[in-house]
Amino acid sequence: MKVTMTINHRQRELDVAPGEHLLDTLRNHHILSVKRGCDSSSCGVCTVLVDMKPVLSCSVLTARVAGKEILTVEGIHDFVETLAGYMGHEGADQCGFCNPALALTVYALKHEIPHPTLDDIRHYLLGNLCRCTGYQAQHIAILKCLEECA
Ligand code: FES
Ligand code: FES
Incomplete structure (x- = not known):
């Protein structure tokens, strides 16, 4: 499925699997500053900003952030x-x-x-x-x- 969002100030249209988490989407698209730690909402290393709020990307479906503004350290x-x-x-x-x-x-x-x-x-x-x-x-x-x- 196609999902559109802004990542680090650039509008992106990404191909993602249904049920894919934002952490996987970002890393699959070479944004490797976003790290995987516990993969279960406990450690915080996968944090990104979604509309300026810290969000655990291992626990958020990519489809849920369609249309939103994502920031990683590159931004x-x-x-x-x-x-x-x-x-x-x-x-x-x-x-x-x-x-x-x-x-x-x-x-x-x-x-x-x-x-x-x-x-x-x-x-x-x-x-x-x-x-x-x-x-x-x-x-x-x-x-x-x-x-x-x-
Ligand atoms: S990887 Fe630990 S909270 Fe997401
Ligand atoms: S986990 Fe990075 S400095 Fe402690």
């Missing part, structure tokens, strides 16, 4: 670069596996809560799990980034 390059600078400065660099989903979630947070507190950040990022580091340095880097780039 927010400038913000990702800025955020990476703050993360590096706080020693909070992350692996390439969880980083795209985190950056997208922070981008959505920036849009939804322009001046978040540390608690807002912690709460908003609850669904983005990291298997290897703590969260404190990440959250401080994000707070500084959003305070200084608002």
